[in-house]
Amino acid sequence: MIPAARKPGRFLLLALLLAVAFLVNLGLGSVDIPFSETVSWLFGGQPTEPSWAYIIRDYRLPKALTAILTGSGLALCGLLMQTLFRNPLAGPFVLGISSGASLGAALLIMGASLLGPAAAAWVVSDWSLALASSLGSLLVLLTVLLVATRLKDAMALLIVGLMFGSITAAVVTVLSSFARAERLQQYIFWSYGSVGSLGWSQLGILALLFGIGTGVSLLLLKGLNALLLGEHYATSLGIPIRRLRLWILIATGLLAGGITAFAGPIAFVGLAVPHLTRQLLGTSDHRLLMPGVLLYGGLLMLICDTVAQMPYSSYVLPINAITSVVGAPVVIWLLLRRNRMLF
Amino acid sequence: MKTTPLHTENSPEKPALEVQGLQIGYPGANPPLSLCGTLEFDLPEGVLTAVIGVNGVGKSTLLRTLGGLQPAISGRIRIGGQPASGIPAASRARLQSIVLTEPPASRNLTVAELVALGRHPYTNWLGKLSPEDSRITGEAIRRMELEALRDRPCHTLSDGQLQRVLIARALAQDTPLILLDEPTTHLDLYHKVRILKGLRSIAHETRKTILFTTHEIDLAIQLCDRMLILQQAESVFGEPCELIRVGAFEELFPEDTVIFDPDSGVFRINK
Numbered sequence: 001m002i003p004a005a006r007k008p009g010r011f012l013l014l015a016l017l018l019a020v021a022f023l024v025n026l027g028l029g030s031v032d033i034p035f036s037e038t039v040s041w042l043f044g045g046q047p048t049e050p051s052w053a054y055i056i057r058d059y060r061l062p063k064a065l066t067a068i069l070t071g072s073g074l075a076l077c078g079l080l081m082q083t084l085f086r087n088p089l090a091g092p093f094v095l096g097i098s099s100g101a102s103l104g105a106a107l108l109i110m111g112a113s114l115l116g117p118a119a120a121a122w123v124v125s126d127w128s129l130a131l132a133s134s135l136g137s138l139l140v141l142l143t144v145l146l147v148a149t150r151l152k153d154a155m156a157l158l159i160v161g162l163m164f165g166s167i168t169a170a171v172v173t174v175l176s177s178f179a180r181a182e183r184l185q186q187y188i189f190w191s192y193g194s195v196g197s198l199g200w201s202q203l204g205i206l207a208l209l210f211g212i213g214t215g216v217s218l219l220l221l222k223g224l225n226a227l228l229l230g231e232h233y234a235t236s237l238g239i240p241i242r243r244l245r246l247w248i249l250i251a252t253g254l255l256a257g258g259i260t261a262f263a264g265p266i267a268f269v270g271l272a273v274p275h276l277t278r279q280l281l282g283t284s285d286h287r288l289l290m291p292g293v294l295l296y297g298g299l300l301m302l303i304c305d306t307v308a309q310m311p312y313s314s315y316v317l318p319i320n321a322i323t324s325v326v327g328a329p330v331v332i333w334l335l336l337r338r339n340r341m342l343f
Numbered sequence: 344m345k346t347t348p349l350h351t352e353n354s355p356e357k358p359a360l361e362v363q364g365l366q367i368g369y370p371g372a373n374p375p376l377s378l379c380g381t382l383e384f385d386l387p388e389g390v391l392t393a394v395i396g397v398n399g400v401g402k403s404t405l406l407r408t409l410g411g412l413q414p415a416i417s418g419r420i421r422i423g424g425q426p427a428s429g430i431p432a433a434s435r436a437r438l439q440s441i442v443l444t445e446p447p448a449s450r451n452l453t454v455a456e457l458v459a460l461g462r463h464p465y466t467n468w469l470g471k472l473s474p475e476d477s478r479i480t481g482e483a484i485r486r487m488e489l490e491a492l493r494d495r496p497c498h499t500l501s502d503g504q505l506q507r508v509l510i511a512r513a514l515a516q517d518t519p520l521i522l523l524d525e526p527t528t529h530l531d532l533y534h535k536v537r538i539l540k541g542l543r544s545i546a547h548e549t550r551k552t553i554l555f556t557t558h559e560i561d562l563a564i565q566l567c568d569r570m571l572i573l574q575q576a577e578s579v580f581g582e583p584c585e586l587i588r589v590g591a592f593e594e595l596f597p598e599d600t601v602i603f604d605p606d607s608g609v610f611r612i613n614k
Contacts, residue, residue: 233443
């Protein structure tokens, strides 16, 4: 086995594929814009059709960027959680972190409608949605962590995640019977997941949360690597384990919360990408894995989004369905490939 | 309930590890549950010490307490002359390293990567290895005879190989004191001896102080400079031949099952 440090080619490949997927994603859509026009617009040219520039600038470009941020961020979340819980099956969706974010969003979107339409419009803003989702995911994270310190069993953690999914579903059902129809619809569309509904200002908020989450994670690289030995070994290496755990939770909460607020609960990307990246790079060293999962996550999400928008048709599939169809078999394949998933 | 110090070392330098009036166990219980009386011993530089005792007497607890992973009920531990409780975690990591019974959480690291993690207390925020760090890592790998396995992921290693990797990691941490919890469990006789002889040569050649827990009393008697016999009533510390002379091993197990033969230094089954 060749150490990953000697595989810069794999990084280059990922980066190249990401660039290609980005261009393909920009070039395809319900409106048929010639590929050369898209590329020339990117380099400052003016398309022959003025509406094309508008479509690319205000619809396709933010969508592609959202896809990258979403995929990268969720993959990073998955990596952080797998290392923190030392559990290869951990991920923001499986452990109920996305459910927590959904719960926060549901309480805000539908709960606000109880206050009356005027108040609701005022309360539900991009910022409050991001905040409510982040708080929701942080709440679940803390609970999962509490359970994790008591139960060493990997399965128990997953069951806790499932239970959070059920609680969320229950609360959503209760809220939906009181909520006004348009609020309910807003929530349901949100829960399908979409990377296409963000304008530039919302993308700014998402990018900010992504930046903070990724920045914090970068500062934790050394501690994350020590955690690969286990908490006791990390402690004996002088790593302040409580502080490390807290910062991992904050980074994960911001990333998963922010992403779920804007793009909806997106399944499996967080769980599958870290494993795919470990396979590709052949290492568990976070200094290589972290850039790796960011590239791979962005790439996978761009591909899923390209499929979801069903090129040359006006239909758009819920992206959550696509990531599940792609992600779930990947996880099963990983489980079957070896008797245990390595992390 | 005191350890009988059989041996008094008049070494000019400070002992690497001093243990005074130490009570280990579960301080959280009410009243605190102490495991093996009060411990009192000093370890000089460059000695190999085995901690023996029946199951449940507190060998691992002692090791974790000395390693700072678990609080003591009472008493004082000094590492290199400094009270352990006052040493910041980052500095303590440069004074003592530890090898636990639990396997590393990740089995996907390569041997070289895992050993290099031992350099953490010395590296920058990214954990980047300096030429000096690489040299020490390489030396640890050589000493544990792991050169051929350098790039193998840990999940492909045998128990004995993995144990050597974990010891190499502790060596790479380059601390004056190394603590090991049952480094020879699950190994066959050849690998047990190989590990213990390795530890002995490290202690004697590099002047590191090594303390390990074990059930291999016969091997420990032959290879160790000091032994600590943990017992519920009274724990004894000293050089193996002195411990044999005062009959310390005879009380270790119930006489109707196992008896100790002081002439050969081996335990025999009482048929």
